[in-house]
Amino acid sequence: MSKVLKFGGKSLASLHTNNNLLNIIANYLETSTLIIVVSAIGNTTDLLLELLEKAKENKPYTDQLQELNALNFYPQINTEEHFKLIENILQGVSLIQDYSAKVQDLLLAQGELISSKVVTQLLLNQGLQATFVNSSQLIKTDAYFTAANVNETLTELAVKTEFEKLSDKKLIVLGGFIGSTAENEITTLGRNGSNLTAALIANYTQAEEFLNFTHVDGIYTANPEWVASAKRIEHLNYSEANELATFGASILHAKTIVPLIDKKIPLRILNTLNPDSTGTLISAEPTPNGVKSLTVLQNVALINFHGKGLFGKVGVDARIFNALAKNNISVSVISQGSSERGLGFVVNDSEATSAKEILEHEFQHDFYTKDVENISINNNIAVVSIIGQDLKSFHKPYSALVKNGIVPILFNNSVSGKNISLVIEKEQFKKALHVIHGQIFGVNKTVNIAVVGKGTVGSVLIDQIVASKNQISERKNIDLNIFAIANSHSVYFSTNGFNTNWQDQFNIPQPNSLSSIIEYAKENHLENLILIDNTAAESLPNRYNDFIDNGFDIVSSNKIANTLSFEFYKNLRENLKKNQKQYLYETNVGAGLPLIDNIKLLHLSGENITKIKGVFSGTLSYIFNLFSVENKPFSEVLRAAIEKGFTEPDPRDDLSGTDVARKLLILARELDLENELQDISIQNLIPTEFQSLTVQEFLAQLSGLNNHYDDLKQQLKANEVLRYVGELSGDLQQQKGVLETKLVKVDKNSALGQLSGSDSIFEIYTESYGDRPIIIQGAGAGAHVTARGVFGDILRLAEKK
Numbered sequence: 001m002s003k004v005l006k007f008g009g010k011s012l013a014s015l016h017t018n019n020n021l022l023n024i025i026a027n028y029l030e031t032s033t034l035i036i037v038v039s040a041i042g043n044t045t046d047l048l049l050e051l052l053e054k055a056k057e058n059k060p061y062t063d064q065l066q067e068l069n070a071l072n073f074y075p076q077i078n079t080e081e082h083f084k085l086i087e088n089i090l091q092g093v094s095l096i097q098d099y100s101a102k103v104q105d106l107l108l109a110q111g112e113l114i115s116s117k118v119v120t121q122l123l124l125n126q127g128l129q130a131t132f133v134n135s136s137q138l139i140k141t142d143a144y145f146t147a148a149n150v151n152e153t154l155t156e157l158a159v160k161t162e163f164e165k166l167s168d169k170k171l172i173v174l175g176g177f178i179g180s181t182a183e184n185e186i187t188t189l190g191r192n193g194s195n196l197t198a199a200l201i202a203n204y205t206q207a208e209e210f211l212n213f214t215h216v217d218g219i220y221t222a223n224p225e226w227v228a229s230a231k232r233i234e235h236l237n238y239s240e241a242n243e244l245a246t247f248g249a250s251i252l253h254a255k256t257i258v259p260l261i262d263k264k265i266p267l268r269i270l271n272t273l274n275p276d277s278t279g280t281l282i283s284a285e286p287t288p289n290g291v292k293s294l295t296v297l298q299n300v301a302l303i304n305f306h307g308k309g310l311f312g313k314v315g316v317d318a319r320i321f322n323a324l325a326k327n328n329i330s331v332s333v334i335s336q337g338s339s340e341r342g343l344g345f346v347v348n349d350s351e352a353t354s355a356k357e358i359l360e361h362e363f364q365h366d367f368y369t370k371d372v373e374n375i376s377i378n379n380n381i382a383v384v385s386i387i388g389q390d391l392k393s394f395h396k397p398y399s400a401l402v403k404n405g406i407v408p409i410l411f412n413n414s415v416s417g418k419n420i421s422l423v424i425e426k427e428q429f430k431k432a433l434h435v436i437h438g439q440i441f442g443v444n445k446t447v448n449i450a451v452v453g454k455g456t457v458g459s460v461l462i463d464q465i466v467a468s469k470n471q472i473s474e475r476k477n478i479d480l481n482i483f484a485i486a487n488s489h490s491v492y493f494s495t496n497g498f499n500t501n502w503q504d505q506f507n508i509p510q511p512n513s514l515s516s517i518i519e520y521a522k523e524n525h526l527e528n529l530i531l532i533d534n535t536a537a538e539s540l541p542n543r544y545n546d547f548i549d550n551g552f553d554i555v556s557s558n559k560i561a562n563t564l565s566f567e568f569y570k571n572l573r574e575n576l577k578k579n580q581k582q583y584l585y586e587t588n589v590g591a592g593l594p595l596i597d598n599i600k601l602l603h604l605s606g607e608n609i610t611k612i613k614g615v616f617s618g619t620l621s622y623i624f625n626l627f628s629v630e631n632k633p634f635s636e637v638l639r640a641a642i643e644k645g646f647t648e649p650d651p652r653d654d655l656s657g658t659d660v661a662r663k664l665l666i667l668a669r670e671l672d673l674e675n676e677l678q679d680i681s682i683q684n685l686i687p688t689e690f691q692s693l694t695v696q697e698f699l700a701q702l703s704g705l706n707n708h709y710d711d712l713k714q715q716l717k718a719n720e721v722l723r724y725v726g727e728l729s730g731d732l733q734q735q736k737g738v739l740e741t742k743l744v745k746v747d748k749n750s751a752l753g754q755l756s757g758s759d760s761i762f763e764i765y766t767e768s769y770g771d772r773p774i775i776i777q778g779a780g781a782g783a784h785v786t787a788r789g790v791f792g793d794i795l796r797l798a799e800k801k
Contacts, residue, residue: 001032001033001206001207001208002032002033002034002035002205002207002208003028003032003033003034003035003207003208003209003210003211004034004035004037004198004201004202004205004207004209004210004211005024005025005028005034005035005036005037005211005213006036006037006038006039006176006194006195006197006198006210006211006212006213007021007036007037007038007039007119007213007272008039008194008212008213008214008215008251008272009039009040009041009042009043009044009045010042010214010215010272011213011214011215011272011273012038012039012040012041012042012115012119013041013042013043013071014272014273015041015074015118015119015122020272020273020275021119021213021272022122022123022126023275024213024272024275025123025128025171026126026128027275028211029128029170029171032208033169033170033171034170034171034172035172035174035201035202035205035207036119036130036171036172036173036174037135037174037175037176037194037197037198037201038112038115038116038119038173038174038175038176038194039111039112039115039175039176039177039194040108040111040112040114040115040175040177041071041072041111041114041115041118042071043071044068044071044072044111044114044115045108045111045191047064047067047068047071048068048086048107048108048110048111049104049108050064051064051065051068051086051090051107052090052093052099052103052104052107055090055091055093055094055099056093056094056097056098056099057097058094058097061090065086065087065090068086069083072111072114072115072118074118074121074122076121077117077118077121077122078117079113079114079117079118082110082113082114083110083114085106085110086107086110089103089106089107090107100145101145101146102145102185102186104145104146104188105145105146105148105178105186105187105188106186108177108178108188109136109175109177109178109186109188112135112175112176112177112178112194113134113136113175113178115175116132116133116135116173116174116175117132119173120132120173123171123173128171129169129170129171130171130172130173131166131169131171131172131173132173132174133162133166133172133173133174134174134175135174135175135176135178135179135197136175136178136179136180136186137158137162137180137184138155138158138159138162138174138179138201139155139158139178139179139180139189139197139200140154140155140158140179140180140181140182141155141179141180141181141187141189142181142187143181143185143187144187144328145187145188146187146188146190147188147189147190147328148179148181148187148188148189148190150179150189150196150200150255151182152200154182155179155200155204156203156204159200159201159204159205160204160205163204163205174197174201175194175197176189176193176194176195176196176197176198177189177193177194177197178193178197179197189253190253192250192251192252192253192256193253194253195212195251195252195253195256196253196255196256196259198210198212198256199253199255199256199257199258199259199260199267200259202259202260202263202265203259203260203262203263203265206263207265208265209265209266209267209268210260210265210266210267210268211267211268211270212251212267212268212269212270213270213271213272214251214269214270214271214272215271215272215273216251216269216271217232217270217271217274217277217279218232218233218234218269218270218271218277218278218279218280219232219233219236219241219244219249219251219252219269219280219293220232220233220293221233221292221293221294221437221441222293222294222433222437223250223296223433226296226430226433226434227294227433227434227437229437229438229441229443229444230437231441231443232277232279232280233280233292233293234278234280234281235280235281235282235283235285235287236280236281236282236287236292237282237283237284237285237286237287238257238260238261238282238283238284240287240292240387240388241256241257241267241282242257242258243385243387243414243418243419244292244293244295244387245257246332247295247297247332247383247385247387247419247421248295248296248297248298248383248385249293249295251269257282260282261284264283264284266281266282266283266284267281267282267283268280268281268282269282289388290388291386291387291388291389291440291441292387292388293387293388294384294385294386294387294433294436294437294440295384295385295387296382296383296384296385296429296433297332297346297382297383297385298382298426298429299348299349299350300332300346300347300348300349300381300382300383301346301347301348301349301352301377301378301379301381302344302345302346302377302378302381302409302410302423303344303345303346303347303352303355303356303359303375303376303377304342304343304344304374304375304376304377304378305320305342305343305344305345305359305372305374305375306342306372306373306374306375307363307366307371307372307373308371308373317343319362319363320343320345320359320362323358323359323361323362324347324355324358324359327354327355327358329347329348329351329354329355329358330347330348331345331346331347332345332346332347332383332421333345333346333383333410333412333421333423334346334412335410335411335412335423344409344410344423346381346383346423349379352377352379353377356375356376356377359375360375363375378409380425380426380427381409381423381424381425381426382423382424382425382426382428382429383421383422383423383424384421384422384424384429384432384433384436385419385420385421385422386419386420386421386422386436386440387418387419388418388419389418389419389420389440390418390420391413391420394420396439396440397435397436397439397440400435400436400438400439400801401422401432401435401436402580403528403580403581403801404431404432404435404527404528404529404551404801405550405551405579406424406425406428406431406432406435408422408423408424409423409424409425410422410423411423427522428525430525431525431526431527434446434525434527435527435528438527442477443477444473444477444478444479445477445478445479445528445798445801446478446479446481446527446528447478447479447480447481447528447530447794447797447798447801448481448483448521448526448527448528448529448530449465449480449481449482449483449484449529449530449532449794450482450483450484450485450486450517450521450529450530450531450532450552451482451484451485451486451532451534452486452487452514452517452531452532452533452534452535452540453486453487453532453533453534453535453558454485454486454487454534455487455534456645456783457534457557457783457786457787457790458485458532458534458787460783460784460787461532461534461787461790461791462482462485462498462502464787464788464791465480465482465791465794466482466498466499466500466502467500468480468791472795476795476798476799478795478798478799480497480794480798481496481497482494482497482498482502483495483497483498483520483521483524483526484517484520485498485502485506486514486517488535488537489511490510490511491510491511491516491517492505492506492507492510493507493510493520494507495524495526514539514540514543514546515546517531517547518546518547518550518552521550521551521552522550528798528801529550529551529552529553530552530553530554530555530794530797530798531544531547531552531553531554531555532555532556532790532794533554533555533556533557533558533561534556534557534558534790535558536558536560536648537558537560538560538564540558541556541558541560541561541564544561544572544583545571545572545575548572548575548576548579548581548583549575549579551579551581552581553581553582553583553584553797553801554581554582554583554584555583555584555585555790555793555794555797556583556584556585556587556588556790557585557587557588557786557789557790558588559585559588559589559659559662559663559666560662561583561585562585562588562662562665562666562669563662563665563666563677565676566669566674566675566676569669582797582800584793584796584797585666585793586789586792586793587786587789587790587793588663588666589616589663589666589667590616590663590760590762590776590778591618591760591779591782591785591786591789592778592779592785592786592788592789592792593760593762593776593777593778593779593789594776595667595762595776596666596667596670598764598774598776599612599667599670599671599764600670602764602766602774603670603671603672607766607767607768608732608733608766608767608768609671609732609764609765609766609767610729610732610765610766610767611727611728611729611732611763611764611765612664612667612726612727612728612762612763612764612765613725613726613727613728613729613762613763613765613773614725614726614752614760614761614762614763615723615724615725615726615752615755615759615760615761616659616660616663616664616725616726616741616760616762617654617659617660617663617724617760618646618758618759618760618779618782619641619646619647619648619654619659619758620654620655620660620724621723621724621755621757621758621759621760621761622641622644622646622757622758623637623638623641624721624722624723624724624743625721625755625756625757625758625759626640627709627713627722628713628716628721628722628748629721633703633706633709633710634705634706634708634709634710635702635703635704635705635706638651638702638705639702642699645782645783646758646782649695650695650698651698651699652686652690652691652698655684655685655686656682656684656685656686657682657683657684657685657724657741657742658682660682660724660726660741661677661680661682661726661739661741662677663726664680664726664727664728664739664741665677665680665739667728668728668737668739671728671732671737673732673735673736673737674735674736675736675737675739679736679739680739680740680741681739681740681741681742682740682741683724683740683741683742683743685724685743686705687705687708690704690705712743715745716745717745719747719748719749720745720746720747720748720753721745721746721748721753722743722744722745723743723744723745723746723752723753723755724741724742724743724744725741725742725743725744725752726739726740726741727739727740727741727742751763751775751777755777757779758779758782759777759778759779760777760778760779761775761776761777762775762776762777763775764776
């Protein structure tokens, strides 16, 4: 019994530098008779095609010819006749500035003939008795040049006849990919045709095993060059492998498996550069149910056929596919509409124009009668196939795709019900692979995060994320990857994620145009995107819709977006709904307290909220909690708040009451009220004469506030304290409520009066609870608390992706 060993072009490319291929052959030869099938060396086929095009356009091609010679030249191996033929063909093409498919095949065949002669001689040089066979005389085909179809009857006869003559030979070498017509005109079997050659030889010689040596360790759950988390598949059955080959697995020819099935010849995919790997076994043995792999067809086009007038007519599909079949055009994916006469199908992009012309000719009368309206081509597509996927569980990967802004143009379920193919925009296929692979194969889901604002809260948040990253990965199977960090001036990128020493990872900054973050995510095919807004500016909220349109969810501690005009607020929600994205902002009111979610839940459940009242600002809470009970001037208390980092850089931003007003407005809008910021009655705690000063001037004159606040303090009764409160009241079932912020006196034994430190407190009055409010109280200020709240929103989003 013999073994067939096939070596691909990348395996042969290393012949100049190592003896792996020769050593592998020598090792197997110790126990078996071997038939070696080889592809052209390295990128020889691509170079030959490039030379043809250069010659056709009458452009210089000396550099490419020298590269070809360097790749295929071995001292003391006589391949001169092939190089001479190559040069003659190119000279002829240059003269007439054109070439036929027959000429192309004759040229490309030289690559296989050279490589098989080179390998034969190198084996002889190693003392191994190798015999060269011209495979073009064995593989008999039709005259469909560049993608010839094998005549199996003639090929079987030729192979058996030749190998009977060679029955005493232990080591035979031949090229793949090539054949010849009955008139002995050279043909080729199409790209990856060497696999088909090897499979046919294995069948007709009744080989015990077919070993396909490539540049990878086997077949993977996805192309590992595109999906780093892809895993090697140990075992596939023939049917699964055939589906993989049909729908784009690059190391298998679409027809490779068929010749092996009849004789049940096992095929093993191995790595020339890693001979210790066990690779992937393909055999008749059954395998467990489930998704096996993801594949991609790239060089394809979608033909859209529209004809409302043909609805209900018999034989339309037959006319379409018979017309294409007569011209040897194969169709890979088909999807048909039912409400109107619409048909979409996928062909090789090189055949798309011909397919369109063939159908226009076939349906020329139907165009005249207006029964057929349009036949169009979409070249900007790729086909992603999920091998082993059935419809029962398809909703999960499909939902994940839509959440990432990838909506298939059409999809097709195979007859077996175990393979789903999606036609998507070409630029989205790598991102689609990442999304589907993470969803199906249980590898960690990557959530890609852009943090804008690296001030106090932003820096603490980044530290919290990187510190918890490993724990979250282990517990939740979620990898949090911060790929961008930006401030108002610059943005820094790291595709592999910023780590504990994130500030040391900053490379050359790019100007922060915000658009650069969107473009970077696109260019790197990043999935599961979240934008974090830790700024206090209006510029970023005004760009939220751009990020949402490009697949980002939003998490924000910035209150601006929720307090701009109600029209902006409404449009933002509509855009979120349209794009199926989320916007979380729990820290907008109450820092890390669970306030907004609870109010949403109460309102959604139908609970009638009648009033909300409380101390909304942790900063103002600290100031008046301390000032009301301690014998200290107001300026001293305010300076202590500044030193603790409780206030904004300009403390008047807190003392103006606008921050409290914004928070109050956010809660009002959660109750579907349409209030605007200007509707709120706001008490500004800064006397008029201090409002126009610069920040520096104001900070230098803080003592000037003391008299005003001493007067307020003197008016307090023994059991009273000062609190700055926000209150939402009125008939909250109407379009607008009554909103006001003010400094008030309250009983020190009341819920508001007992507040201490920088805590916030919120009293939520409802119809069901009457005069007994729901009270939510806790830390209402501080970078760590706010950052932790933002982190919580990130995790809520990450788990839903």
